[in-house]
Amino acid sequence: xxxxxxxxxxxxxxxxxxxxxxxxxxxxxxxxxxxxxxxxxxxxxxxxxxxxxxxxxxxxxxxxxxxxxxxxxxxxxxxxxxxxxxxxxxxxxxxxxxxxxxxxxxxxxxxxxxxxxxxxxxx
Numbered sequence: 001x002x003x004x005x006x007x008x009x010x011x012x013x014x015x016x017x018x019x020x021x022x023x024x025x026x027x028x029x030x031x032x033x034x035x036x037x038x039x040x041x042x043x044x045x046x047x048x049x050x051x052x053x054x055x056x057x058x059x060x061x062x063x064x065x066x067x068x069x070x071x072x073x074x075x076x077x078x079x080x081x082x083x084x085x086x087x088x089x090x091x092x093x094x095x096x097x098x099x100x101x102x103x104x105x106x107x108x109x110x111x112x113x114x115x116x117x118x119x120x121x122x123x
Contacts, residue, residue, distance in 0.1 A: 002026035002112050006095045009117030012085055020080040022095030022114060029107060032098040034071060034078040038091035049080060087123040092116040
């Protein structure tokens with residue numbers, strides 16, 4: 001079993017910063033991609049940022065230049081540094097991990113989601 005747990009959400013004023021963390025644990029052989037997504041009521045979950053095992057990053061257009069994703073492969077942890085936050089960044093932020101598990105006869109890949117952490121930006 002694999003768990004993904006986010007932390008670091010909270011209330012911040014517009015223009016402020018927050019750092020989210022996401023740690024994966026459990027039966028893990030390797031983690032390939034990890035990413036952050038966000039969702040507001042009535043809307044679909046959208047990509048905020050993602051990072052491959054090789055550290056190639058991808059960002060949603062609305063956060064480019066303000067958010068930075070990074071990771072620690074040894075700790076199976078990904079971070080999201082959010083600067084110059086805006087009211088429209090208010091959302092539940094979810095972590096996603098593509099986890100490779102060793103199983104009898106080979107490997108399998110699982111997509112695992114965290115429970116989410118709420119970020120509220122006051123204007």
